[in-house]
Each structure stands twice: as C-alpha cells, then as structure tokens.
C-alpha cells in the first residue's frame with residue numbers, strides 16, 4: 336500500500352498493492368496499522384456505506400458538522416467516479432481549496448478525507464458502486480453541504496451540466512458564501 340499526500344493537509348491518496356495470480360487478484364482494502372504508521376493519524380472507523388449511481392449522478396458536496404463530523408475513506412468497487420474533497424476547515428490555510436481524483440475498479444485508489452472536509456463525486460461510467468468507511472455515525476441533523484457549482488470553489492466536474500443528476504436535496508444546497516454553519 337502506497338500512501339501519498341495531496342495538496343490538502345490531512346487528505347491522502349491510497350494506492351493498494353494488488354496481487355494477481357491465475358485465480359484473479361487480491362488486495363487489502365484497509366489496514367489500520369499501515370494507515371496509522373504512514374499518515375500519523377489515528378482513525379476508528381465505525382460505519383461502512385455503499386451506494387450505486389448512474390452515469391452523471393453527482394452526490395455532494397456533503398459533510399456532517401460539529402461533534403458529528405466524519406473522516407471518510409472512499410473507494411470504487413465497480414465503475415469510475417471523479418471524487419472531490421474540499422477543505423472546509425475555516426482555520427486551514429487551504430480553506431476552499433479542493434483535490435480531485437478519478438477512482439475506479441482498475442486503479443483501486445482510495446481517498447482519505449479528514450473531518451471538516453466537504454466531499455462529493457460524479458459518476459463517469461454507466462454505473463458505479465461506491466463504498467466508504469466513516470469514523471462517526473450518520474447523524475441527519477448534522478448534515479450540511481455546499482452546492483456543487485459554487486462559484487468560489489469553482490470545481491470542474493468534467494461532465495456537461497445538462498448530463499448531471501442530483502437529488503432534490505443537493506440541488507438546493509447553499510453557496511459557500513451563504514453557508515450559515517461555517
């Protein structure tokens with residue numbers, strides 16, 4: 336497992352080592368000891384989630400606030416997404432900056448997204464199965480987000496706007512400027 340720093344403090348790209356043989360392949364999807372030794376971070380994942388999305392489906396930009404904030408380790412089991420992490424920690428030097436990476440079942444990359452970050456992804460393949468670990472439980476009342484096309488964040492989602500598919504909730508998220516929880 337190779338673990339690389341990104342341009343955002345505390346956000347890491349994980350590149351698993353894949354073992355292939357005549358039966359198929361094998362890789363470790365998470366190893367707490369390796370993760371902690373390499374990153375210097377302590378994590379205690381308590382919830383695993385999985386979603387299935389159609390081409391163009393954009394989920395985000397989401398986070399949970401306050402005591403319910405979540406660090407996430409995200410990956411794609413099948414298909415491909417463009418994954419985006421946004422630093423929304425007000426006191427961070429990289430506040431408002433984002434990191435994006437294509438995650439797919441061929442590269443098997445994973446992204447570690449720290450607490451206080453916004454997270455979103457758009458599906459680039461016909462369908463994508465997305466899986467992630469969280470270090471805090473789902474807490475509906477603490478859900479928050481920023482609209483995907485926020486002019487300040489200026490994220491290039493790499494898909495024409497008319498092909499995007501968003502939930503009603505995600506269509507009415509506030510801009511960074513209007514986010515009252517920040």
Ligand SMILES: Cc1cn([C@H]2C[C@H](O)[C@@H](COP(=O)(O)OP(=O)(O)O[C@H]3O[C@@H](C)C(=O)[C@@H](O)[C@H]3O)O2)c(=O)[nH]c1=O
Pocket residue numbers: 384386394395397398407454455456472473502
């Ligand atoms: C996230 C979540 C949702 N749900 C329920 C609530 C709702 O009825 C249904 C679908 O929820 P959502 O529309 O919020 O799902 P989704 O848009 O996939 O939300 C996710 O987006 C990505 C980008 C993230 O980073 C995640 O943390 C999460 O916010 O599932 C849970 O029961 N537990 C959970 O942990």
